[in-house]
Amino acid sequence: MALASVLGFKSNETFNRSLQCEKTDANIDEICPKLNIENIAQFITLPPYADPAKYLKMVNESVDRVRIQFLKGTTTLAFKFRNGVIVAVDSRATAGGFIASGEVKKVIEINPYLLGTMAGGAADCAFWERVLARHCRIYELRNKEKISVAAASKILVNMIFEYRGMGLSMGTMIVGWDKRGPGLYMVSDDGERITDNMFSVGSGSIYAYSILDASYKYEMSTNDAIDLARRAIVHAAHRDAASGNIVRIYHMKETGWEKIEEKDTNDYMYQYREDKTMNF
Amino acid sequence: MGDDIMNYNGGVAVAMKGKECVAIACDKRYGVQNKTIATNFTKIYQYGDYCFVAFCGLATDVQTVAQRLKFRTNLYELREQRKLKPNVLYNMLTNLLYERRFGPYFIFTLVIGLDPKTGETFVYDSDNIGAVSDNVNLATVGTASDYIFGLGELFFKPNMNPDELFEATSQSLLNGVDRDSASGWGAVVYVVEKDKVTVRELKGRQD
8 A cells, every 4th residue: 555655554464454344255356356547447348349439429419319418518718827727617518409407517626736627528527537636646645745737637648548539528627736836738538738828628618718818918816817717608608508507716726726606607697788898 | 409400590489378368488599509699589570460470490491481471461461451360370371381391491480369359369389381280378489399388388377367478478488498508598578468569578598
């Protein structure tokens, strides 16, 4: 065990046996091996045909059967500024025209100093970012320091690359604060990993980008940055049919992330109509 | 939204009957698949003092059929020298749509009407090639029609007065469109009574 060896703990037979109290069989490791970093592939059964991505495309678009719903209809954004990183997301999930949910949590709290956003397949993002959380914790225990955002995003993209072409759908942004300052990486299912000051992902990203590009300044105050992120999501929610419902905003600071707010976009729309920054 | 032509622009309309009054309501969105272009595109057109038609579906056909029907009703009023009745209107609409039986317009329609002398109410629902339903209590067309039907059946009571009718119609519409990404962005409701027509704009979700 990583923690035990870090602490210089010498385990003995009885201690090991008490830890493994759920084991009743000496050969249990072969029958149901423990999930480790190296053997994740054993736990994710691969489909028994040649081109999983092509088949998944069929299931995704088929109208009459159960459809795997990919949250590409969404708006998520993140940008760096003087005081850290602001992350803002909407909360709508659509399956074709039907609004399946208006309360999806599209920000994944990996650990108190790392956030990931969800766009594409919800299960894909949630699962792989949880595996990433495990890697980050083990890194922290082994190396006695927090993992950098660059390293965390690299671990994620390397895991995803193993499954390239198999139909994973993820357009996630990894946000954190490490000794180099605020970090923002965009990671996607085709193995792309890029860093920049501002990203937006999803069908509503085009509308969010226009608001962000118009007023973004690196030297903004925190309140201005939060207001800009909020406006961008609200405008995207208004114009994009597949985005809307609730806007959630997080602020990544040196001390970790803080959830700023979780409010209904519709209330903001009417407020912006009053002050004439929105016209409808 | 897929490649379904009826979902290309989106939109919805609902009609309900009351006691000597009828209401028709529609949303105001004009969009192209996911993109919302305008929020002032109403789908209800008036064809007489007490006759209204709502068209839902492909926006270009909504406008074309509305205008072609207006042409025919204008000609009727000039030739016959009398005002249009609801059943005449729905017959004209059926014929107009069936003329395009093998290359149809991509719209579904609702016709409502009231006879000011007798207070008799009419609500008809038509598909895109002119199959008209009987005079029904509640009818809905459009992308959110399934969701609005459920709510409409819940809120409908026989012999409602105009205020109750307005409430029932507007609540079914507003809550139904909140489950559909292609419709909403405001709504307008027409309540037709024997002596007046009241138009109200509803404040709906703008996302």
